[in-house]
Every structure is written in C-alpha cells, then in structure tokens.
Amino acid sequence: MGTAAQYTLEENDDGRTVLRLAGPYLLSNLSQIDSELRKLDAEYDAVDLADVTEIDTVGAWFACQLARKNSVEVINASERAERLIDAVGDSDGDTPIDAPRLPLFQRVSESMGTKIFDAGYGVRNVVGFMGQVLLGFAALARHPRRFRYRALVSQVEKVGVNSLPIIGLMSFLIGIVIAQQGAVQLQAFGAESLTVNLVGRITLRELGVLMTAIMVAGRSGSAFAAQIGTMKLTEEIDAMRTIGIAPVEALVIPRILACVFMMVLLGFYASIMSIIGGAVIADLMLDIPFWTFLYRIQEVVPTYDLWVGLIKAPVFGLIIALSGCYQGMQVHGNSEEVGQRTTKAVVQAIFTVIVLDAFFAVFFTKVGWG
Amino acid sequence: MNRLVEEIFGDEKPERHERFRGKYPVRVRGLANSFGDQTIHKDLDLDVKRGEILGVVGGAGTGKSVLMRSIIGLQQPDAGQIEVFGQSMTDAEPDEALGVRNRWGVLFQGGALFSTLTVGENVEVPIKQFYPDLDPEVTHQIARYKVVMSGLPEEAANKYPSELSGGMRKRAGLARALALDPELLFLDEPTAGLDPIGASAFDQLTRSLKETLGLTVFLITHDLDTLHEICDRVAVLADNRVIAVDTVPNLMKLDHPWIQEYFNGPRGRAALTAQALDELRKHMDLPIAAATVKALDKSDEDEA
Structure with a gap:
C-alpha cells in the first residue's frame, strides 16, 4: 500500500469487476493518479473504497466521478467517506466558473454602444452640474x-x-x-x-x-x-x-x-x-x-x-x-x-x-x- | 508534486496526508502583543481542542482579530509561543510555515475575495497555488463543488464578488477557505452584517461542515445566538488575556463583571430565551413544554 494512491481492477468471486482504490485519496496526492484513472477505459461494476486509508472531500468527489462515469455504486466506504460523499454528491453540474463572455463581434459593438451612451449621459450630467x-x-x-x-x-x-x-x-x-x-x-x-x-x-x-x-x-x-x-x-x-x-x-x-x-x-x-x-x-x-x-x-x-x-x-x-x-x-x-x-x-x-x-x-x- | 513543498523539504517531505491526531491543533502560550504604548495581549494562553467550535468573544479593542492574526502568522507577536498542528509558528522561518498553511482556511471579515476574479476562480487560487500539477478541468470541478458545498447556487461560481449580496460573499469566502480541505478553519465575525435568517443559516452551515469534514473551528463573533447555538466552548478575552474558556452555561456562573454584563444583559437573556424556546418547540408533544411555550408567547404579546 505505502503512501501513494493506487488502484487495481479485480474480478470478484461472483464475477463482478471491481475498481479497488487504495491508499490515501487526498487533494495533496490526487495529481499523481488523476490523469491515469481518468484515461482508464475499463468496465467495472463497483468502486471499492475498503482499502482507502485517508480521504477528504476531493477524494470523495473523485470516487463519485469514477462511479458516475460507469453509473455504478461506491461500496465499502468508511463512515467518514460516506459523509463526505453525501456532502459533495449534490454538485454534478457543468456551469463554467469563468465569467460569461459574449462573442467578439457582440462585445465590440456592445462596448462601442456603451461608450456612445456614456458620452451622451456625460454631456447631460456636465451641463447639469454646471447649472x-x-x-x-x-x-x-x-x-x-x-x-x-x-x-x-x-x-x-x-x-x-x-x-x-x-x-x-x-x-x-x-x-x-x-x-x-x-x-x-x-x-x-x-x-x-x-x-x-x-x-x-x-x-x-x-x-x-x-x-x-x-x-x-x-x-x-x-x-x-x-x-x-x-x-x-x-x-x-x-x-x-x-x-x-x-x-x-x-x-x-x-x-x-x-x-x-x-x-x-x-x-x-x-x-x-x-x-x-x-x-x-x-x-x-x-x-x-x-x-x-x-x-x-x-x-x-x-x-x-x-x-x-x-x-x-x-x-x-x-x-x-x-x-x-x-x-x-x-x-x-x-x-x-x-x-x-x-x-x-x-x-x-x-x-x-x-x-x-x-x-x-x-x-x-x-x-x-x- | 508541489514544487514549493519539494524545494523546502527536499526528500524529507512530511507525510502530508496524515491528519493531525493530537489533542490541541492550536496552542498559545504567553502571547504578548502591543501597538506602541498600547498593550493588546499579555501572558495570553489558549488551547483549541481538536474537533470543537471555539467561540472567541471580547469587548471592542480586546484584540480578538489580533489574536487570530497572530495565530495565522500575519502578525509577529512581541513574545510568546504559538503552535499550530504541533509546529511552532513563532520560531518557524516564513517558508517553513508553508506546510501548515495548506491545512487551514481563513474567512476574513469582509470575505476578502479577489475582486477581479469570479467566485469559482477565487476558490481555485489556493488549489492552483499548492497543487499546480492538477489538471485544470479537475480544479474547475473541485471549485464548483466547493461553491455548492458552501450553500451557494451553482450559478454563483461564474459571478464576480461585486455581483453578490453580503451574505453570499461570506459564503464565497467560506468556499475559498475550504478549498484545500483544511483541518482548521478560522472565521472572523462570519455573521456580522447578515440578517437574522442569513446569520442563522450560516451558523447551521458552519456546524454541519464541521461535523461532515471533521473541522476544528476558531470563531470570532459578537453574535450571542451563534455562541449559544453552535459553539462548543467560548473563550473570553478581557484584561489583555483570555480570562475564561468554557461552555456558555458555565461561563454565565462566573463572577466577572464583563462576562455577567455580556451574557446576562438584556440581549444575552433574549438569546438564551430564544434558544430555550427553540428547544421546547422540538418537544411540543410533551404537555409541559406546550404549556410553557404558550405562556411565554402570551407574555410576549402582552408586552407588545
């Protein structure tokens, strides 16, 4: 097991394939295994957390994603993992986190329009202020x-x-x-x-x-x-x-x-x-x-x-x-x-x-x- | 792995995934702080127990925020020892403290969000800083679920802080504080400036996050309801030091004028009654509880 996050694909006695995660699954070591696991193109029937030694919300979220990808269950989660999975499970949207940007054409014309209107209001306000x-x-x-x-x-x-x-x-x-x-x-x-x-x-x-x-x-x-x-x-x-x-x-x-x-x-x-x-x-x-x-x-x-x-x-x-x-x-x-x-x-x-x-x-x- | 951490610790990298198992994540001994002639702290001792919500109260100018800033290393104290996760913050070189910095989250009073970044990008900042190797898509996803976990709608992730209300900004600040899955959370007056409903919701969020994530929370507050509702223990700052750390009921028995005035003044009593009423309402099936609630409600109406 050691200190690195690992995974194995195993076939159970009843013929089901299980993706077995082992070691710590934390934000701090996720980058080691993340790309490998995301590329993994295998079919599995469950994600097993029995051998996971440490987990945080990032690990829980990651396990959820793995399970969701194949529409399977997370099994053998510890009590803590269970709670974390509940806490992060609600979010599966894909809203972008960067600010929405209009297409270039619209942005240019919008900012030009705004400038012209601002100039108009500016003239009005200056006259008002002088009054x-x-x-x-x-x-x-x-x-x-x-x-x-x-x-x-x-x-x-x-x-x-x-x-x-x-x-x-x-x-x-x-x-x-x-x-x-x-x-x-x-x-x-x-x-x-x-x-x-x-x-x-x-x-x-x-x-x-x-x-x-x-x-x-x-x-x-x-x-x-x-x-x-x-x-x-x-x-x-x-x-x-x-x-x-x-x-x-x-x-x-x-x-x-x-x-x-x-x-x-x-x-x-x-x-x-x-x-x-x-x-x-x-x-x-x-x-x-x-x-x-x-x-x-x-x-x-x-x-x-x-x-x-x-x-x-x-x-x-x-x-x-x-x-x-x-x-x-x-x-x-x-x-x-x-x-x-x-x-x-x-x-x-x-x-x-x-x-x-x-x-x-x-x-x-x-x-x-x- | 993280280049910064590697540079500092070399091969003797600490086992970063070990959660703190000791009893006191924060220990302060003999802390002294002063600004010019004005003494803020003198011989201040404080222990924060693992897994508790510790409320910190004190009159204006007793140095609640200064205490927090000393613990998180923003303020160099004149004297004293501060240990966080068993590691001395006062002796450490600035860089050595890095190993601790990614294990705590701080929510500043105004939220202190970076105004040129969206909420989601704000949450990403600490993740990118400490784990630059992580796939950008993964950091996006992490940021998004942290935003949701802090009780914000998912659409808030791509809004700028200036587009949010005060309460939402606090939640966004909390999402950033939680970005690295910290074990220790510092909250500076999280409910100040919120309406009672928002404040109560924030309290519940703090409580439930603490339970889910196994956090230790250091909470500065003026809000008596918060103290009664969610704090396991309360530390009282007065006379330049922590004069008492205990549960609220025990504190109320103490014979210190400030404590008496604080907890047994009109507002303190109101908060207490409100909490008692809430408790009673949970047991309305018991005749005695129902009768008491009715009587109290009636007396309120008569007064009005």
Whole structure:
C-alpha cells in the first residue's frame, strides 16, 4: 500500500469487476493518479473504497466521478467517506466558473454602444452640474452670509500655498532647459542674445501657466475628485443634504474659487521662476549677466504677453476645479470607482486645458497680441 | 508534486496526508502583543481542542482579530509561543510555515475575495497555488463543488464578488477557505452584517461542515445566538488575556463583571430565551413544554 494512491481492477468471486482504490485519496496526492484513472477505459461494476486509508472531500468527489462515469455504486466506504460523499454528491453540474463572455463581434459593438451612451449621459450630467454650480453662486449672491470663508481659506492653502515649492522648482528647471536648449540652437545663427526673448515670451505667454495647470490638475484636481468621491461613498454628502447644507455651496464653490484665484497667482509665480531659471543659466553659460538678462526681459517682452498668461490662468483653474468636483460627485457604488473617477478628472482636466490653450493661442494672435 | 513543498523539504517531505491526531491543533502560550504604548495581549494562553467550535468573544479593542492574526502568522507577536498542528509558528522561518498553511482556511471579515476574479476562480487560487500539477478541468470541478458545498447556487461560481449580496460573499469566502480541505478553519465575525435568517443559516452551515469534514473551528463573533447555538466552548478575552474558556452555561456562573454584563444583559437573556424556546418547540408533544411555550408567547404579546 505505502503512501501513494493506487488502484487495481479485480474480478470478484461472483464475477463482478471491481475498481479497488487504495491508499490515501487526498487533494495533496490526487495529481499523481488523476490523469491515469481518468484515461482508464475499463468496465467495472463497483468502486471499492475498503482499502482507502485517508480521504477528504476531493477524494470523495473523485470516487463519485469514477462511479458516475460507469453509473455504478461506491461500496465499502468508511463512515467518514460516506459523509463526505453525501456532502459533495449534490454538485454534478457543468456551469463554467469563468465569467460569461459574449462573442467578439457582440462585445465590440456592445462596448462601442456603451461608450456612445456614456458620452451622451456625460454631456447631460456636465451641463447639469454646471447649472447646479451657477445656481449655487446665485444663491450665495443672495445670501452672502452662507458663504464658507473658512473652507475657502483652507482650500487656498492646500491648492496654492502648499504647492509653491514644487511649482517653483519645476518652473525654475523648465526655465533652465528652455534657455540652455534655445541657446544651443540660436548660437548657430549667432543670435544667443535672443535667448532672453525666447525665455521671457514663452514662459509668460504659454509654459508658465500651462505647466502650472498640469501640476495643479495632478495635485489638486485629483484630490478634489478623491475627497468628494469618498465623501459620497461614506454618505457624508447625503448627511449634509439632510441637515440642509447644499453640497455645491459647501464643497464645490470654495474649491472652484480657490482654484481660480490660485491659478492666477501660481501661473504668474511660475513664469517669474522660469525667467529666473533662464537668467541663472544665461549667466553661467552665455556670459549674459543675471541682472542684464532681467533688464532685457523688460525691453523685449511686451506687456500683453503677461496679460495673455493671466487671462488664461483663471479659465484653466475653473476647468480643473470643475472636472475634479464633477467627477467626485459622480462617484457611486464602490471604492474602485473613486480611483477611476480620479484618473478621469485629471485626464479630462489636462486634455481640456491643452485644447483650450490652442484656441487661446490662435485667438490672441488674431487680436494682435501675437 | 508541489514544487514549493519539494524545494523546502527536499526528500524529507512530511507525510502530508496524515491528519493531525493530537489533542490541541492550536496552542498559545504567553502571547504578548502591543501597538506602541498600547498593550493588546499579555501572558495570553489558549488551547483549541481538536474537533470543537471555539467561540472567541471580547469587548471592542480586546484584540480578538489580533489574536487570530497572530495565530495565522500575519502578525509577529512581541513574545510568546504559538503552535499550530504541533509546529511552532513563532520560531518557524516564513517558508517553513508553508506546510501548515495548506491545512487551514481563513474567512476574513469582509470575505476578502479577489475582486477581479469570479467566485469559482477565487476558490481555485489556493488549489492552483499548492497543487499546480492538477489538471485544470479537475480544479474547475473541485471549485464548483466547493461553491455548492458552501450553500451557494451553482450559478454563483461564474459571478464576480461585486455581483453578490453580503451574505453570499461570506459564503464565497467560506468556499475559498475550504478549498484545500483544511483541518482548521478560522472565521472572523462570519455573521456580522447578515440578517437574522442569513446569520442563522450560516451558523447551521458552519456546524454541519464541521461535523461532515471533521473541522476544528476558531470563531470570532459578537453574535450571542451563534455562541449559544453552535459553539462548543467560548473563550473570553478581557484584561489583555483570555480570562475564561468554557461552555456558555458555565461561563454565565462566573463572577466577572464583563462576562455577567455580556451574557446576562438584556440581549444575552433574549438569546438564551430564544434558544430555550427553540428547544421546547422540538418537544411540543410533551404537555409541559406546550404549556410553557404558550405562556411565554402570551407574555410576549402582552408586552407588545
């Protein structure tokens, strides 16, 4: 017998063939014998468990399968084996255990249809959400005392003040990169001095605000979506409504205002840091003294470049805050959706910001601020 | 055979098909656990007898779950000895504990099912992990009958956990815990969050599985009905240790304030009365039982 599962086919005295299982029949050693026994193509009239030393539900189920294959009985089962066979005997179905999948053709068209419908609902919900926000502003205009200054200040700190170091460092490095790379190209024409124009105009008009918007979307837009989404899941938002607090007034409007104001300040700050970065690298590499660089900026950069940046900044801030808060409010169901919605909020915000930026670029050039 | 086990044990592979014959599958001696300044356990001793359902109760924060996590090796205790199936868990290298890991099943409080897998695939995970050589068709079949054995309809096998109700998710978790035909089953608040009917059904399932499969069950619970209905013994956690392990009637005689409050408080009494009524209803042919049930029912109506 030993420790391995074995089987023999025997002919009894009364001429019946018996499949005699012996040794332990357990999950842990079933793999040794399973394929052999399943291939077994013999006729037998009973499955005999008399010599089975140990059995668990897997062994019992296996014996059942062997018996069922030839529509015969299990005999000489110990009391324990009997109980186990009773417990597992009920299941003989063949339901697949993997999730049902539609045929490829149906799946593709289904997912396309779902996407289109989702896009439709999305547009409707966004319009609805913007309407809510407008109504919220209107309500606050009528009842200014309901405005939550503390929430606004706290958001200003989180969105603006706390991001100063990272945005400053990022902009400084971008200034360095633009100046250094620009200088290398401009040297080919002997026009290194134009590096000042390049750095000053591109940061004030475009990159300062754009990079800030991307950073704020990643830092704060995602935080808005995750915070509000979690509050939605824990029913905090519902609790607010029952107490008579409008979630739009309490959560969304302070975030929008903070984001709009802070984007203007952060965008300006980022441009200045980029120019300083450019000035530093110009001083080190191009023999343009630091202060000369800054004086030249005043001369070569028209004031409207600053306005171009500052006009775009609040619009970008509005988009980031709206998309963060909107996605947060759309969360329902489970915690997985908080993650999905947060990702969506950031992607949507950055994408919209870049598309709008392209429109702004064309617009400002057309109106003569080129 | 299993490559992992082979790698660790080499030729001296233990006789894996020997069921544990000792008296105490779980022995805890002098266990100490603390988080920062907060002491959870100190000098905690506990034995779980083979073939019993041991209920573990205690107030919030007395470390019931921490005790379970210590036993199953998810939490390294500060001091103390833990033996499972006669093998020390506290001294063992992480890999050595593998020989024990396929002999127990754990049902976590929320079910802890893998959300990206269907119920059937969840049950397959431990089987595939320990017995990768098994024919996939066989593991499918095993997973399917485990699902049915846990009291789920067979159609549940290809559903995702998120498509199931709380009670069904618990059963699916139980099916996964039973995947390897364990000898020892850990249940962490299995009836929490279930409605009374679902909770009672789960209790009966635990009981019948224990009897059929010869399980030893370590059951953390707050549910007084569960304690009365299915637990052979109950361990009470208080003052950082196990203050008593005994049957419910014997515990109720003890003079510890928490035990008294727990078992003899209004809810404890209600659970006791309910159980007594159930017992009486089984013997309605006896006049005295019938009369008592009638009288108790009437007093309930009067109160209402």
